[in-house]
Amino acid sequence: MSRGQFQEIGDFIFDCTARCLWRKSTRIDPGNNGGKLLAFLVEKHSTDYTNEDVERFIWGEVLGRKVVNARLHTEVTKLRKCFEPHGDEYITRNRNPVRLKKTPRLMPSWYKPDLPDERPRLTTSAPKDEPLAQRLWLQATDHEHNRALHDFEWAWILPFSPPLRIQDFYLTYSNDGPTYEDLMPPLAVKALKSWRDDQTKKGNGARVARLEAEPVGLQVRLVGMRFAHEVAQRHHIELAPAKFLYYVAIQQNLWTEELHELRQLAFGNAMRGINEEAPLMLPSTFAIHMSAISSDQKALLRQRDKTPLYPLAWEAGPGELMHGPEYTKTEFLHHRETHEHFPHFNDRGEPDLSLYLRNTVREELSYENAKDDDFWIHGMAVEWRTLAPKLIVHYQSDAPIGVLIEGAKRSPERPKAVSAIDLSVDGITKSFTDGRYPTWGPTSKLALLLALMHRDGPDQITEVESSMNQLDSES
Numbered sequence: 001m002s003r004g005q006f007q008e009i010g011d012f013i014f015d016c017t018a019r020c021l022w023r024k025s026t027r028i029d030p031g032n033n034g035g036k037l038l039a040f041l042v043e044k045h046s047t048d049y050t051n052e053d054v055e056r057f058i059w060g061e062v063l064g065r066k067v068v069n070a071r072l073h074t075e076v077t078k079l080r081k082c083f084e085p086h087g088d089e090y091i092t093r094n095r096n097p098v099r100l101k102k103t104p105r106l107m108p109s110w111y112k113p114d115l116p117d118e119r120p121r122l123t124t125s126a127p128k129d130e131p132l133a134q135r136l137w138l139q140a141t142d143h144e145h146n147r148a149l150h151d152f153e154w155a156w157i158l159p160f161s162p163p164l165r166i167q168d169f170y171l172t173y174s175n176d177g178p179t180y181e182d183l184m185p186p187l188a189v190k191a192l193k194s195w196r197d198d199q200t201k202k203g204n205g206a207r208v209a210r211l212e213a214e215p216v217g218l219q220v221r222l223v224g225m226r227f228a229h230e231v232a233q234r235h236h237i238e239l240a241p242a243k244f245l246y247y248v249a250i251q252q253n254l255w256t257e258e259l260h261e262l263r264q265l266a267f268g269n270a271m272r273g274i275n276e277e278a279p280l281m282l283p284s285t286f287a288i289h290m291s292a293i294s295s296d297q298k299a300l301l302r303q304r305d306k307t308p309l310y311p312l313a314w315e316a317g318p319g320e321l322m323h324g325p326e327y328t329k330t331e332f333l334h335h336r337e338t339h340e341h342f343p344h345f346n347d348r349g350e351p352d353l354s355l356y357l358r359n360t361v362r363e364e365l366s367y368e369n370a371k372d373d374d375f376w377i378h379g380m381a382v383e384w385r386t387l388a389p390k391l392i393v394h395y396q397s398d399a400p401i402g403v404l405i406e407g408a409k410r411s412p413e414r415p416k417a418v419s420a421i422d423l424s425v426d427g428i429t430k431s432f433t434d435g436r437y438p439t440w441g442p443t444s445k446l447a448l449l450l451a452l453m454h455r456d457g458p459d460q461i462t463e464v465e466s467s468m469n470q471l472d473s474e475s
Contacts, residue, residue: 006107007042009100010090012083013107014038017435021082032303032417033058034079041091041100051097060402060420072098120312120439122153123385127255133267137384140271145446148465149432150472153442157274157389158225159379163454164235166372171351173239173325174223179216180242185281187262188250194258195249211248217241217326220351222284222389225274225380239286239351241324246283252309254282255385263387270387274380282387285321290360290375290393291447292317294401297455299423299448300365301437302408302415309386312416315441316448317395318364318408322356325349357393366407367399374398378450383442390443394451423452425460429467 007014013022019035021028030038036058044053051072058075076098080087092099129137140155184192199208221242228236254263266281273280292300303314323344342363344356354372361370378392397404401420408418419437421427428448431437453460 007104008107009042009104010083010086010102012090014042014104015435016042018438019436028082030079030082032419033075034082037075037079037098038100041098042104045100045104049097054097122310122313122439122442123255125255125257127263127385128257128260129267130264133264136268136271144461145449148461148468149445149449150468151440151445153384153440154381154390154446155271155384157271157380157382159381160377163376163378163394163450165377166353166357166375167234169235169237169353169377170228171237171239171353173220173241173345173349173351175217175241175325177240180221180240180246180283183279185262185265187265188281191253191259191262192246192249195253211243211245214243214245215326216243217324219244219247219327220286220322220324221246222274222280222286224277224280226277237286237351237353239322241326242283242285244285244321247285247321248308251283251285251386251388254387266387270382270389274389284389286391287319287321287388288356288360288391288393289315289319289441289443289447290317290357290395291444291451292361292365292395292397292404293423293451293455294404294420295398296400297423298401298420299428299451300401300404300408301419301421301431302364303417303419303437304441305414305416310439310441313439313441314419314437314444316444316451318360319390319441320356320360320364322351323359357395361395361397364408364411364413365404366410367397367404369398370395376454378447378454381443381446385442392443392447392450394447394454396451423448423455425452425463425467428452429464429471432468433471 005015005017007016011023012028014020015022016039019030019032019039021030021038037054040054040057055072059071073094076091076093080091080093083090090100090102092101137152137155141152143156145156146152146154196208199205219242220239223238223240225235225237228234250259250262253259269278269281270284272278294300300317301314302318304310304312306312323342325345327343342359344352344359346352346355357375358370358372361367374396376394376396378394380389381392382389405418405420408415421431428445432440432445449461449464452464
């Protein structure tokens with residue numbers, strides 16, 4: 001769209017970059033497709049077009065007139081509600097083509113609306129680390145990937161270059177060793193008790209009781225990771241039983257002032273424990289972040305809902321905690337339904353990296369045909385705010401982007417919105433800077449860069465850095 005950032009539409013201001021409406025100081029979110037629809041209607045206000053053109057712009061394809069009429073009518077109805085109580089004065093109803101009835105007026109380039117800054121933030125405040133931890137983080141993020149992306153929300157613990165495949169790993173699970181509760185440092189015990197007391201005071205006692213009652217083994221924690229010369233030259237990932245409770249109460253709150261002491265105590269261990277083969281102090285639930293690339297070379301984006309951690313952030317594909325062996329034996333599941341079956345352990349009770357990755361695609365993208373050869377594993381990174389380790393994976397699908405988008409919309413934990421961008425230097429760097437996706441999950445930019453470099457070669461990092469430098473200087 002080339003109309004300029006701010007358009008006056010009657011009593012409203014439309015931000016063409018963020019694709020949101022403002023009326024006085026009230027922000028109105030038309031949704032991903034609604035924002036696209038309004039951007040099209042503004043751009044094409046005085047031109048000829050058809051509803052098929054509108055559909056092609058929003059969804060990238062035309063599936064037939066009946067589908068056009070049905071799904072476009074739904075989006076038009078939603079958009080008209082954004083202009084209530086005068087929707088009839090702004091958007092036509094049941095017309096071919098749908099049109100904007102008010103003439104949009106481009107605001108001058110110097111125009112800056114007096115609007116509150118409602119951009120979402122990853123957390124309500126940033127961690128306030130001590131000098132020692134700050135120096136450690138600066139050293140860890142002095143990496144070409146961080147510099148190219150201008151992104152310091154993550155750091156490599158163990159990068160793999162070139163990326164590895166599923167067969168390059170073997171996973172073990174120890175069910176008879178000490179549990180995390182047995183190993184927790186006193187400050188973690190204190191954090192767990194404080195969280196329990198705080199939640200109870202806030203009237204969330206039932207949720208606390210449910211999380212407490214969940215069996216150990218619903219999730220698993222990362223105990224260690226090492227290169228095993230004795231087992232066919234593969235990387236060995238050691239796992240142990242865990243509760244979702246530990247992740248909720250401790251790890252996802254590690255950025256808060258209340259957990260400052262624990263954070264500083266565990267900082268060096270979180271950064272170096274894997275490489276030093278030292279026991280991890282934090283819950284360190286085994287988790288992945290997986291970029292999803294379609295057969296037509298689009299990168300899938302999913303927006304988190306108003307979750308406790310990283311609310312409304314955009315992510316490059318699905319993230320998933322590993323399901324433990326108790327996952328399919330209990331009703332303490334965290335989806336809206338309790339009958340889903342997405343195991344990450346095989347029938348022998350062993351952790352299975354193939355099941356984990358393929359069933360993440362099944363669960364989060366509703367796609368059944370992922371194969372082992374579709375996955376590349378780029379290494380282990382840690383998030384700054386939570387110090388949580390994530391295995392960074394990219395999935396090259398044989399499905400077109402339309403299939404992945406529709407599948408993501410149907411997943412049990414439906415994202416707030418789904419979108420897609422070109423997997424190219426221009427496509428990813430503009431999406432980081434142009435305001436359409438104001439907040440990104442901590443490892444999402446990294447995941448997209450790695451997928452691009454894997455496809456087009458290592459020289460792409462120089463292109464990305466140059467593009468980011470130029471776009472940042474223009475903004």
